[in-house]
Amino acid sequence: MNISLILTKQCNLRCKYCFETHENVFMTEETALRAIDMAVGENDGFVGVSFFGGEPLLCKPLIYKCVEYSKRFADVKFSWNMTTNGLLFDEEFLDFARNENIDIAMSHDGLMTRTNRLYANGKDCLAALDEKLGLLLQYRPGAFIMATATPETVGIVNESMQYLFASGVRRLNLAIDARPSAGWDEDSMDILSNQLAMLGEYILKKYTNGEDVYFNPFEEKILAITKDRKCHICQLGMRKPYIDWDGNIYPCIQFGGMEKYRMGSVKEGINFARRDSIYQSSLKKPSFCEGCAMRKRCVNDCACLNYQQCGDTAEVSGQQCRYQQILITRADEMARKMLEADERHFSERYLSPSKQKQ
Numbered sequence: 001m002n003i004s005l006i007l008t009k010q011c012n013l014r015c016k017y018c019f020e021t022h023e024n025v026f027m028t029e030e031t032a033l034r035a036i037d038m039a040v041g042e043n044d045g046f047v048g049v050s051f052f053g054g055e056p057l058l059c060k061p062l063i064y065k066c067v068e069y070s071k072r073f074a075d076v077k078f079s080w081n082m083t084t085n086g087l088l089f090d091e092e093f094l095d096f097a098r099n100e101n102i103d104i105a106m107s108h109d110g111l112m113t114r115t116n117r118l119y120a121n122g123k124d125c126l127a128a129l130d131e132k133l134g135l136l137l138q139y140r141p142g143a144f145i146m147a148t149a150t151p152e153t154v155g156i157v158n159e160s161m162q163y164l165f166a167s168g169v170r171r172l173n174l175a176i177d178a179r180p181s182a183g184w185d186e187d188s189m190d191i192l193s194n195q196l197a198m199l200g201e202y203i204l205k206k207y208t209n210g211e212d213v214y215f216n217p218f219e220e221k222i223l224a225i226t227k228d229r230k231c232h233i234c235q236l237g238m239r240k241p242y243i244d245w246d247g248n249i250y251p252c253i254q255f256g257g258m259e260k261y262r263m264g265s266v267k268e269g270i271n272f273a274r275r276d277s278i279y280q281s282s283l284k285k286p287s288f289c290e291g292c293a294m295r296k297r298c299v300n301d302c303a304c305l306n307y308q309q310c311g312d313t314a315e316v317s318g319q320q321c322r323y324q325q326i327l328i329t330r331a332d333e334m335a336r337k338m339l340e341a342d343e344r345h346f347s348e349r350y351l352s353p354s355k356q357k358q
């Protein structure tokens with residue numbers, strides 16, 4: 001069983017696109033350990049735990065405690081990961097994370113940070129993030145970095161992704177600010193499309209020079225063809241329930257605090273009938289997706305994104321549809337050129353890709 005622990009809603013940043021409430025609430029040790037007990041009780045020899053927030057590194061002692069507690073379950077294999085802004089990294093924690101094999105995904109927007117990622121006093125955190133990114137890459141050279149673009153910063157997406165790759169990042173993801181208030185329109189989507197075309201050319205150049213870098217939104221679209229697999233499978237609530245800071249369980253982070261989506265607690269356990277009904281209600285897809293040639297490669301099934309944008313887990317916004325089409329088009333352009341440039345390299349990378357390790 002996999003679980004996500006929302007250790008706190010508080011954060012040391014105030015990113016402009018953040019959907020968090022930044023309340024001063026923190027998961028207690030009792031709740032966290034009960035959540036682990038619950039996951040162990042449901043396990044088939046494997047438990048995956050994700051530390052999430054807010055900013056989970058505000059709760060470092062609790063992370064240490066959870067990992068220590070897991071050692072008593074000798075017959076269960078644990079895997080750990082966390083999503084963090086990284087500002088509270090220090091050598092002690094990164095050493096611990098390396099020793100305990102905690103996969104770390106760090107958020108960093110490259111040069112877009114200057115506009116969107118601010119401290120409470122309004123100052124941007126680019127210099128501090130760069131320093132922490134350097135430290136992370138010393139310990140985990142293959143760490144996954146996650147960026148977010150907004151209409152305000154869309155004109156420097158390419159420059160920002162190149163900035164991160166030049167800083168030593170090898171695996172990079174890009175999301176777009178999904179809040180309905182973000183203000184994406186035709187013009188900003190066109191700019192995004194052009195930016196991603198330029199980024200594709202940059203990655204191609206790296207590839208032809210034998211310096212592979214991985215831009216996940218393109219990679220998953222290409223692998224969906226070469227490895228014949230669906231891009232993203234949401235499985236709302238089924239794969240990884242979210243344990244909120246107070247012990248209530250929800251199908252995903254966006255639904256925290258919503259009674260309609262509560263599916264148990266660490267005291268009661270998971271209400272499986274409720275979980276199944278929430279999952280079933282997310283499966284229907286809009287009629288305009290039927291017959292779409294991009295369907296298999298489209299991430300239109302992210303229930304929390306759909307809910308955020310349309311108020312319905314089974315609806316897909318025009319913005320998300322357009323973003324997916326841009327990604328698939330630009331990924332295909334890049335892949336075609338890679339194949340033409342070096343067929344053997346392409347086959348190694350996309351037909352039998354080795355797992356990228358942290």
Ligand code: SF4
Nearest residue numbers: 011013014015018085
């Ligand atoms: S680092 Fe994450 S949780 Fe913190 S303000 Fe930024 S987006 Fe929100």
Ligand code: SF4
Nearest residue numbers: 289292295298300321
């Ligand atoms: S690209 Fe648009 S129409 Fe096609 S499957 Fe995705 S959301 Fe549906």
